Amino acid sequence: MSFKTIVAIIQSKDDAERVLDCALPLAARYDSHLIGVHAEALPVAYTSAVGFPDTEFLQTTAELNKERADALQAMFRGRLRGAGLSFEWRSLESFSGDSAHSGISSARCADLVIAAQRNPHAESTATADVDALLFESGRPVLIVPHAGPAHDGSFRRVLLAWNGSREAARAAFDALPLMLEAEHTEVFVIDPPEDVEQDAEASGAEIATALSRHGVNVSVVAESSRGRSVDHILQARIAGTDTDLLVLGAYSHSWLRQLLFGGITRTVLQSMPVATFMSR
Incomplete structure (x- = not known):
């Protein structure tokens, strides 16, 4: 058995590099297909003073979300470029904006899921809810520590x-x-x-x-x-x-x-x- 399909949960720039530092060497060793998963929150429709949806706020929020997702996708593709690996990027939207929750369906079809440990000092939206992956995906999860040196996926x-x-x-x-x-x-x-x-x-x-x-x-x-x-x-x-x-x-x-x-x-x-x- 080897890990032929690996899902990397990428919630924010705070955990992206750490997750990929581990995921890319593993994918290279096992000749895996690597799937990067990221989710953004759907904009909440606040109402204006006169009772109508604040369309300007919705548009601004949607643009910021797209900008974040595009930046993470560019970083992911940049890390994979020239690596000779099979890969894809999945940009999702959900009410929570949590990439772990949104990535459960992708995780269920993978051999291994890699995610970053929750950083207690980061903003609540900067790290994914790894609990959801463990208890809902039915697949093994490799949790990368939020602190300490980055790991290259080789375990002695x-x-x-x-x-x-x-x-x-x-x-x-x-x-x-x-x-x-x-x-x-x-x-x-x-x-x-x-x-x-x-x-x-x-x-x-x-x-x-x-x-x-x-x-x-x-x-x-x-x-x-x-x-x-x-x-x-x-x-x-x-x-x-x-x-x-x-x-x-x-x-x-x-x-x-x-x-x-x-x-x-x-x-x-x-x-x-x-x-x-x-x-x-």
Whole structure:
């Protein structure tokens, strides 16, 4: 398996370069068709003092939206020009103006979606709602951090957060092409079962064996939480092992999932310091 169709979600100039710095090398390695998706908000029809739609405001807003979209399209095409890649640009409009929401239909027909992590310091319209992609597209999403050095899509050390769940299994096999290229993949288990032989699935032993059959250089490491949160444990492990890609199952927002494991999903979407590959 490889990623033959990649969708790059481009919300604004704040995230465009960072997303493409990762998307273009991946598309080149896998000979992929790269689709850039951007959405602008439909102008809201404000009324004038006499009760009629403010047509001047609508026209000005529409012109500004077109100017933004055209600038992003020019940047996208400029980056692809001469790269020898198959590509296309999709300019969309929606009431929200969120490229992630608008790009869900495109994402559902892709092998991989790449989007930027939400920047908490940017304007609310400058970053896309990656949650929508994770929970509505049905496709794996590679989330590029909003801070730190740009990533070229090559991952040397991968950490697979494993708890034996359906979501973790989906993420593991969706990320297999990246694991095969990595120098090493670590299956990281938090609070493993006491009897490993009776619960090899949750312990990480069975998934490690399955990945190794594909040719992945893999090992299993287990750690006790001792009252610490999952996101803090993962971030510490990432820092301690020089991990540059986290592979993780994305968990739904139900109270039970959040109680068991789902809080890490929020951390990834907001502040995880490395690129994160998520599926559900």
